[in-house]
Amino acid sequence: MNQTHDPALVSWVESAQGHPDFPIQNLPLGIFRRRNSGDPPGIGVAIGDQILSLAATRAILGIPRGPVGQACEEQSLNHVMALGRSHWSALRADVSALLASGSRASRPGTADRILVPMQEAELFVPARIRDYTDFYASVHHATNVGSMFRPDNPLLPNYKWIPIGYHGRASSLVVSGTTVRRPKGQLKAPEADQPVYAASGALDYEAELGCFVGPGNHLGEPVPLQSAEEHLFGVCLVNDWSARDIQTWEYQPLGPFLAKNFATTISPWVVTLEALEPFRVPAFKRAEGDPEPLPYLQTSDNQTRGGLDLQLEVYLSTARMRAHGIDPLRLSRATTVHLYWTLAQMLTHHTSNGCNLQPGDLFATGTVSGPTKDSRGCLLELTWRGREPLTLPGGETRSFLEDGDEVILRASCEQPGKVRIGLGECRGTVMPAVAS
Amino acid sequence: MNQTHDPALVSWVESAQGHPDFPIQNLPLGIFRRRNSGDPPGIGVAIGDQILSLAATRAILGIPRGPVGQACEEQSLNHVMALGRSHWSALRADVSALLASGSRASRPGTADRILVPMQEAELFVPARIRDYTDFYASVHHATNVGSMFRPDNPLLPNYKWIPIGYHGRASSLVVSGTTVRRPKGQLKAPEADQPVYAASGALDYEAELGCFVGPGNHLGEPVPLQSAEEHLFGVCLVNDWSARDIQTWEYQPLGPFLAKNFATTISPWVVTLEALEPFRVPAFKRAEGDPEPLPYLQTSDNQTRGGLDLQLEVYLSTARMRAHGIDPLRLSRATTVHLYWTLAQMLTHHTSNGCNLQPGDLFATGTVSGPTKDSRGCLLELTWRGREPLTLPGGETRSFLEDGDEVILRASCEQPGKVRIGLGECRGTVMPAVAS
Numbered sequence: 115m116n117q118t119h120d121p122a123l124v125s126w127v128e129s130a131q132g133h134p135d136f137p138i139q140n141l142p143l144g145i146f147r148r149r150n151s152g153d154p155p156g157i158g159v160a161i162g163d164q165i166l167s168l169a170a171t172r173a174i175l176g177i178p179r180g181p182v183g184q185a186c187e188e189q190s191l192n193h194v195m196a197l198g199r200s201h202w203s204a205l206r207a208d209v210s211a212l213l214a215s216g217s218r219a220s221r222p223g224t225a226d227r228i229l230v231p232m233q234e235a236e237l238f239v240p241a242r243i244r245d246y247t248d249f250y251a252s253v254h255h256a257t258n259v260g261s262m263f264r265p266d267n268p269l270l271p272n273y274k275w276i277p278i279g280y281h282g283r284a285s286s287l288v289v290s291g292t293t294v295r296r297p298k299g300q301l302k303a304p305e306a307d308q309p310v311y312a313a314s315g316a317l318d319y320e321a322e323l324g325c326f327v328g329p330g331n332h333l334g335e336p337v338p339l340q341s342a343e344e345h346l347f348g349v350c351l352v353n354d355w356s357a358r359d360i361q362t363w364e365y366q367p368l369g370p371f372l373a374k375n376f377a378t379t380i381s382p383w384v385v386t387l388e389a390l391e392p393f394r395v396p397a398f399k400r401a402e403g404d405p406e407p408l409p410y411l412q413t414s415d416n417q418t419r420g421g422l423d424l425q426l427e428v429y430l431s432t433a434r435m436r437a438h439g440i441d442p443l444r445l446s447r448a449t450t451v452h453l454y455w456t457l458a459q460m461l462t463h464h465t466s467n468g469c470n471l472q473p474g475d476l477f478a479t480g481t482v483s484g485p486t487k488d489s490r491g492c493l494l495e496l497t498w499r500g501r502e503p504l505t506l507p508g509g510e511t512r513s514f515l516e517d518g519d520e521v522i523l524r525a526s527c528e529q530p531g532k533v534r535i536g537l538g539e540c541r542g543t544v545m546p547a548v549a550s
Numbered sequence: 551m552n553q554t555h556d557p558a559l560v561s562w563v564e565s566a567q568g569h570p571d572f573p574i575q576n577l578p579l580g581i582f583r584r585r586n587s588g589d590p591p592g593i594g595v596a597i598g599d600q601i602l603s604l605a606a607t608r609a610i611l612g613i614p615r616g617p618v619g620q621a622c623e624e625q626s627l628n629h630v631m632a633l634g635r636s637h638w639s640a641l642r643a644d645v646s647a648l649l650a651s652g653s654r655a656s657r658p659g660t661a662d663r664i665l666v667p668m669q670e671a672e673l674f675v676p677a678r679i680r681d682y683t684d685f686y687a688s689v690h691h692a693t694n695v696g697s698m699f700r701p702d703n704p705l706l707p708n709y710k711w712i713p714i715g716y717h718g719r720a721s722s723l724v725v726s727g728t729t730v731r732r733p734k735g736q737l738k739a740p741e742a743d744q745p746v747y748a749a750s751g752a753l754d755y756e757a758e759l760g761c762f763v764g765p766g767n768h769l770g771e772p773v774p775l776q777s778a779e780e781h782l783f784g785v786c787l788v789n790d791w792s793a794r795d796i797q798t799w800e801y802q803p804l805g806p807f808l809a810k811n812f813a814t815t816i817s818p819w820v821v822t823l824e825a826l827e828p829f830r831v832p833a834f835k836r837a838e839g840d841p842e843p844l845p846y847l848q849t850s851d852n853q854t855r856g857g858l859d860l861q862l863e864v865y866l867s868t869a870r871m872r873a874h875g876i877d878p879l880r881l882s883r884a885t886t887v888h889l890y891w892t893l894a895q896m897l898t899h900h901t902s903n904g905c906n907l908q909p910g911d912l913f914a915t916g917t918v919s920g921p922t923k924d925s926r927g928c929l930l931e932l933t934w935r936g937r938e939p940l941t942l943p944g945g946e947t948r949s950f951l952e953d954g955d956e957v958i959l960r961a962s963c964e965q966p967g968k969v970r971i972g973l974g975e976c977r978g979t980v981m982p983a984v985a986s
Contacts, residue, residue, distance in 0.1 A: 270803060280807050334731035368716040408745065467809075
């Protein structure tokens with residue numbers, strides 16, 4: 115095991131010890147600035163309840179070093195992402211050493227110049243995301259949704275062969291904490307003669323894992339599965355807000371469009387593949403009778419360690435719950451172990467026709483749902499299209515989201531003998547639709 | 551009529567007179583540089599067989615003036631696009647005056663410093679396109695394709711209510727002249743038990759009209775139809791290359807993905823809405839029994855002049871035809887008059903849920919097909935999914951594209967008493983798939 119994962123490693127930043135998300139074994143990267151400072155945004159590393167400013171450590175201590183150190187002076191992570199794995203490792207080693215007990219960075223007069231309390235920071239979308247793709251990698255989600263929309267034909271014949279995906283909207287990606295306006299759109303009740311243009315009455319979240327692309331590939335040059343992971347930089351949380359009534363009426367034959375592109379919220383901290391290393395697991399074990407992936411989607415390495423043991427949780431907090439001091443309610447908990455396709459398979463499939471990916475591109479897994487009811491990653495599944503509303507503490511019920519509802523996604527990796535790391539939070543509160 | 555459209559207007563650039571695409575009444579904008587010059591790319595105006603360099607006219611003559619003049623010093627059209635209609639008019643007036651007979655720009659010693667022969671120029675994608683959307687606005691195309699893929703259900707119930715669209719891939723947009731590699735992908739013959747990963751055997755083009763977005767809108771704020779045209783900068787040609795065999799197998803339930811995102815070719819010259827003014831026509835007249843658009847997609851202005859009378863032609867030139875000196879064959883000619891939705895309706899629908907558009911975003915109409923066989927804008931329709939191959943001059947036949955085939959799109963507006971203008975060409979040649 116790489117030394118940066120060592121469970122015995124301790125940081126001089128006290129809040130890092132035992133922090134559920136950001137101990138020294140994690141070191142996720144993001145873009146931040148001190149709130150109301152007028153400073154340009156810069157790259158930071160989350161450590162406990164603090165952010166280490168890499169621009170400041172460069173200026174004061176000359177670390178991180180080398181080309182990746184230079185890339186750390188940019189205002190987005192794209193340059194770092196473009197450099198590739200050996201540079202990311204060098205960066206991680208430098209930052210780990212800086213934050214480890216006894217580092218010269220911990221000295222008074224230095225520490226206070228390189229740390230910013232997270233509470234005082236404004237966080238941004240961590241990269242200039244030029245293209246955003248969403249997959250559909252949870253077979254449980256696909257089966258549940260399919261059985262609602264196509265009862266006779268829930269899982270289409272292509273599902274077990276193709277990592278199904280589609281292009282999302284990059285412009286409406288927003289960072290955790292941004293409010294989300296309830297969209298209007300064309301809705302048609304099953305019994306109605308014609309649609310109306312009105313505020314969505316079936317607003318939903320989708321809990322997903324996102325992955326940032328590192329070095330890209332040239333147009334026309336597929337990335338083989340053997341080298342796919344060299345193009346995977348790290349992961350974040352994604353809430354793919356979805357208006358189910360808009361979706362039902364618009365999605366055929368070309369797929370979801372306005373049902374999804376009004377907002378997609380992502381968490382600000384990118385947890386690198388290297389930080390996730392201790393939590394790699396075999397790829398999903400296919401059921402008896404399921405086909406083997408085609409050769410271009412198959413390697414033994416992907417099979418033995420293509421998966422990721424990450425728990426993804428969804429919490430809901432309504433306006434009424436907040437007013438009554440009621441804690442957010444956990445609606446579901448699912449693991450990415452159940453994803454039918456690995457991140458590497460998704461990337462390789464994406465490029466298998468020569469499509470070019472670029473550093474900072476984001477792709478997401480699609481809703482992460484497991485086999486049990488309490489692991490369903492969206493309300494559509496949890497309430498079975500609204501037919502089985504949830505009852506919340508305080509007595510409210512929910513079929514879909516109401517104005518004022520806050521959705522909070524959290525994710526973590528936890529294993530005996532390893533230090534738990536997390537992705538932080540991805541939050542968004544629903545605002546009323548614009549007036550007519 | 552604006553003076554810049556005056557049929558009597560004559561340019562001192564001699565090749566502009568009677569030029570089928572670029573007379574002085576057109577003045578399309580693009581990004582170019584003198585080939586092998588090492589110069590940075592800059593904004594140019596196509597005039598006859600020449601390009602007027604706006605960076606050069608700014609430096610030498612101080613024209614174009616004002617904020618739009620400054621924006622003309624950039625290396626993409628995004629800044630110009632962001633400024634809005636009054637600035638675009640000012641730019642057009644300045645450039646028209648510069649290129650009109652008698653202008654001081656025509657003097658020896660000036661003219662040769664501001665003009666670059668088009669033959670010596672390298673042309674680029676004219677804007678940094680952050681998001682690319684493709685619509686499905688030709689009811690003839692939708693009906694033809696639908697009857698092949700869903701014989702019992704060709705035109706879905708939503709078609710006449712919703713300008714159907716989906717997100718395309720921005721990274722693989724390439725400029726006319728770029729070769730296009732035949733994609734590989736998952737293909738499954740109807741009778742086969744399982745798919746294979748192989749080179750597409752059903753590569754197609756789609757002839758479309760593209761439209762660049764001018765000023766954007768904020769997330770959460772729909773653009774009403776009344777002001778939609780203020781956000782439309784200008785048009786270009788789009789070849790939405792499509793691998794029909796990949797598409798058939800992958801497209802359900804989330805729409806086209808790898809069947810389309812391996813390459814989309816666009817023409818380099820953006821013809822502004824102002825240049826197209828004389829060719830505006832009433833929106834498509836819906837058939838008896840078709841529904842009226844919902845109120846948010848309806849204005850009297852859109853109805854009387856939302857349409858565009860533009861002819862879109864597709865030519866094919868095979869390697870064998872070129873070797874035998876045979877001219878490209880025109881495969882189809884269609885008019886945008888037949889589009890079921892106007893550009894303004896597409897833009898308004900796109901933002902109707904609050905989705906934010908940004909300056910330089912591109913959306914395309916989808917394949918422009920008319921009611922007759924010779925107006926079908928892709929091979930899928932022309933050969934009815936390959937069942938009725940075309941016979942080419944020289945004796946070859948085509949169901950779909952072969953390696954070495956060059957597809958050439960052209961478009962023009964022509965009306966009695968008005969000066970014909972064109973969009974130039976959008977070319978692409980098919981290269982063999984990558985070796986395994």
